Amino acid sequence: MSKNVAEQLVEMLVEVGVKRVYAVTGDSLNYFNDAVRRNGKIKWIHVRNEEAGAFAAAAEAELDGIACCAGSCGPGHVHLINGLYDAHRSHVPVIAIASTIPTNEFGMDFFQETNTIKLFDDCSYYNQVATTAAQVPRMFQTALQHAIHKKGVAVFGLPGDVAELEAVESVTSMQLFNNKPVIRPSDLELNDLSALLNSEKKIMLYCGIGAAEAHDEVVALAAKLKAPVGFSFRGKMGIQYDNPYEVGMTGLLGQPSGYHAMHEADVVLLLGTDFPYVNFMPEKNKIVQIDEKPERLGRRAKLTMGLCGNITDSIKALLPLLEEKKDENFLKSQLEFYQKVKERQQVYVNDQGEENKIQPEFVAETLNRLAANDAIFTVDTGMCCVWGARFIDGTGKRKMLGSFNHGSMANAMPMAIGAALAHPEKQVIALCGDGGLSMLLGDLATIKQYNLPVKLIVFNNRALGMVKLEMEVDGLPDNETDMINPDFALVARAMGFKGITVAKPEEVETAISYALNEDGPVLLNVMTNPNALAMPPKIEWAQIKGMTESMAKLMLGGKMSEVMDTIKSNYKHLGEVL
Numbered sequence: 001m002s003k004n005v006a007e008q009l010v011e012m013l014v015e016v017g018v019k020r021v022y023a024v025t026g027d028s029l030n031y032f033n034d035a036v037r038r039n040g041k042i043k044w045i046h047v048r049n050e051e052a053g054a055f056a057a058a059a060e061a062e063l064d065g066i067a068c069c070a071g072s073c074g075p076g077h078v079h080l081i082n083g084l085y086d087a088h089r090s091h092v093p094v095i096a097i098a099s100t101i102p103t104n105e106f107g108m109d110f111f112q113e114t115n116t117i118k119l120f121d122d123c124s125y126y127n128q129v130a131t132t133a134a135q136v137p138r139m140f141q142t143a144l145q146h147a148i149h150k151k152g153v154a155v156f157g158l159p160g161d162v163a164e165l166e167a168v169e170s171v172t173s174m175q176l177f178n179n180k181p182v183i184r185p186s187d188l189e190l191n192d193l194s195a196l197l198n199s200e201k202k203i204m205l206y207c208g209i210g211a212a213e214a215h216d217e218v219v220a221l222a223a224k225l226k227a228p229v230g231f232s233f234r235g236k237m238g239i240q241y242d243n244p245y246e247v248g249m250t251g252l253l254g255q256p257s258g259y260h261a262m263h264e265a266d267v268v269l270l271l272g273t274d275f276p277y278v279n280f281m282p283e284k285n286k287i288v289q290i291d292e293k294p295e296r297l298g299r300r301a302k303l304t305m306g307l308c309g310n311i312t313d314s315i316k317a318l319l320p321l322l323e324e325k326k327d328e329n330f331l332k333s334q335l336e337f338y339q340k341v342k343e344r345q346q347v348y349v350n351d352q353g354e355e356n357k358i359q360p361e362f363v364a365e366t367l368n369r370l371a372a373n374d375a376i377f378t379v380d381t382g383m384c385c386v387w388g389a390r391f392i393d394g395t396g397k398r399k400m401l402g403s404f405n406h407g408s409m410a411n412a413m414p415m416a417i418g419a420a421l422a423h424p425e426k427q428v429i430a431l432c433g434d435g436g437l438s439m440l441l442g443d444l445a446t447i448k449q450y451n452l453p454v455k456l457i458v459f460n461n462r463a464l465g466m467v468k469l470e471m472e473v474d475g476l477p478d479n480e481t482d483m484i485n486p487d488f489a490l491v492a493r494a495m496g497f498k499g500i501t502v503a504k505p506e507e508v509e510t511a512i513s514y515a516l517n518e519d520g521p522v523l524l525n526v527m528t529n530p531n532a533l534a535m536p537p538k539i540e541w542a543q544i545k546g547m548t549e550s551m552a553k554l555m556l557g558g559k560m561s562e563v564m565d566t567i568k569s570n571y572k573h574l575g576e577v578l
């Protein structure tokens with residue numbers, strides 16, 4: 001019996017390991033939807049917004065290597081855009097099927113017409129529209145190869161009328177070539193690098209997501225060089241655990257220890273990181289960068305050397321060329337400083353806050369302590385990223401997902417949907433901001449529809465907290481950052497699952513423990529302190545001056561109570577400034 005194009009596409013998706021399609025069905029997608037139903041090996045996940053579907057697919061792809069989402073013509077395409085940007089910038093393989101209007105209506109300003117080539121070009125490695133059945137298998141195989149090997153988004157445009165055509169067998173290869181080549185610098189480059197590292201005394205390693213699979217190699221390299229190890233947020237879960245040389249993060253979310261080690265070193269070795277904040281990079285020491293993508297070399301800092309290589313392969317080839325260092329003074333001083341930073345961090349945890357002003361650091365630390373050793377965390381952009389970065393520890397089995405490159409609000413809840421569907425055996429915990437959750441609130445219904453045991457921890461500070469801080473350090477009084485929120489616990493109950501408001505610090509541990517042990521989904525609406533600040537590891541005079549100016553403007557504007565609350569909530573920061 002002959003099959004149609006839609007059935008052919010579904011068979012190809014099954015072949016490469018796709019388990020789900022995240023989509024809102026609709027006219028031009030209907031034949032594809034029906035093919036998914038009849039095949040039975042892929043589950044159609046009915047999200048409420050295609051943006052949520054794209055975020056969910058991005059999470060699944062990061063965890064398992066491939067995922068798929070879809071959007072029907074016009075608005076369905078536009079809704080996909082934000083989640084696809086996130087997936088593409090995070091370098092995770094996502095296939096997006098963009099069904100379109102009938103081919104005979106192209107270019108006629110037809111109902112719901114969009115130009116998918118223009119629309120998706122900036123957030124994909126492959127982006128084409130098939131207009132004949134013969135094109136489909138070859139184009140789709142090419143799309144899959146681009147997504148998996150380039151690590152990003154591939155968009156396949158599928159007109160509704162093409163989907164129902166009789167399928168044509170491809171005249172070219174149809175299998176997926178899932179290669180894993182060895183990539184490392186040349187012998188000459190490795191010799192030059194080893195000569196540099198052997199000649200310098202103080203070396204620091206800074207690792208990104210590209211080094212996440214090279215944990216053991218990084219630790220062995222640090223041991224030989226007596227080098228402290230810092231990491232980016234995306235690199236944290238893969239590098240921090242069982243690492244006696246780690247000194248934390250730097251950057252906006254990091255700790256002073258990571259920043260200090262990077263600036264005190266003679267040589268900083270950047271491993272698999274495209275860390276974007278150049279103002280946190282050292283300027284006076286030697287910097288060497290190793291990355292699989294040579295186009296990234298040197299775009300964040302002035303390099304002494306820039307080398308192309310997979311981090312695992314490169315370190316394995318480098319280690320035999322290195323002399324083991326005997327002097328541990330630099331390493332010991334950085335580890336001692338890191339210990340002091342961690343002790344100071346406990347001040348934030350010990351100050352639990354008060355009713356309706358629970359300290360978010362205390363909430364995050366409690367969550368870290370009670371969560372499973374192999375939990376999957378998702379974090380909203382903003383203050384939730386700060387609390388996740390500083391208080392959720394890597395164990396070697398935990399995962400942390402977020403919009404770390406694109407920086408979108410609203411990602412934590414839909415990413416938790418993708419994570420929970422892909423790994424029902426794992427604890428999935430979303431650290432949600434009230435602003436982020438509000439954006440895609442409707443997809444709480446998706447959690448209920450599939451009865452996903454997601455735990456949503458809402459850090460409800462009634463404000464766009466990070467934006468508020470940004471305005472204040474620039475000397476601006478915060479304006480239109482406050483939020484009048486619904487009762488999120490009541491919203492969860494209206495959606496059909498358990499919602500609990502936590503207003504007092506003494507309720508936090510019991511509530512989190514209850515949520516984590518409950519079989520189904522639970523939303524904890526935690527009333528956190530709206531005036532809690534997240535101080536960066538590098539504090540400049542301009543920031544202090546800006547905060548002072550903004551507080552003065554608030555007082556002159558009659559907001560004296562807000563000023564006093566901010567001061568009282570953050571007296572513990574004074575030790576970092578003075």
